[in-house]
Amino acid sequence: MVLLRLGWWILGWKDEFPYSPNDIVRNPSSLQWRGNQIHEARKLTSKSAVIWFPPANHVIKWNVDASVQPIHSRSAIGGVLRDHNGKFICLFSSPIPFMEINSAEIIAIHRAIKISLTRDMCKGAKIILESDSANAVRWSNGEEGGPCNLNFQLNFIRNAKRNGLDISIVHMGRSANFVADSLAKQGIHRQSDFIAWL
Incomplete structure (x- = not known):
């Protein structure tokens, strides 16, 4: 800030x-x-320029991002799930309550995992999830830490990994996150959640 x-x-x-x-x-x-x-x-x-690259065969990749507009007290998240050919599998874009950027990034990670758990094809796949927030990634991968008001979301993320979802949460620069960044920015102007399976 x-x-x-x-x-x-x-x-x-x-x-x-x-x-x-x-x-x-x-x-x-x-x-x-x-x-x-x-x-x-x-x-x-x-x-700091990094480009998006596809995952290995039989691996799917989430890119998630958050957008915060302090002037208007608005926050939103977005994400895109792609396969090893770069083909879009799922998109989401959602307004969320106003919060600082690292907290919003945790909400984006949480949302992507929650969506993944609704589909059998995701449950059986190896998943990489990329976020451009080093803090959110560290808190999601750690046993503890992170904003105490997001303990529910962080525990959900940690438990999803422990309970059989084969997911790796990694930090990746913003330039590799262009689609997710655009979806998060669109979410600022949305009235409700948008999700599409393609």
Whole structure:
């Protein structure tokens, strides 16, 4: 939240600054920019650029993301499930109660797992779930930790893994999460949950 507010404040500067508030949140070292260093700025953003890649054969992959608009006190989540050919299997996009970004990412992980448990094809498959929140991934994989108001969701995630869902929750950069990011942003403007199996 501090980095986001700092980014908004920098937008009012007279001097040109090549990064958006979201860039600052994703890569705080961008604040070290000193004046006309366009080459350095490009180097910094390309360093964090990651592309989506398909999972191995017989593996399916969730990408989940959250979107938060502090000005309007809105939050939303989105996710996409794809097979080893990159073919879409399932999409979701949902508004959620307003909360900070790491908490919203936990809700996105929880939702993807909950959806997976409704389908036999997911229960029998090896699943990779990617999120761009290192904190949410760490809390989901850990035995404890995370926001105490989300203990129910975190325990659900941990128990789903223990009770036979073959799922690996991993951290992956935002640029590999473009579809999920778009679905989360759409969720900000939705009145109700959207889910589609394709």
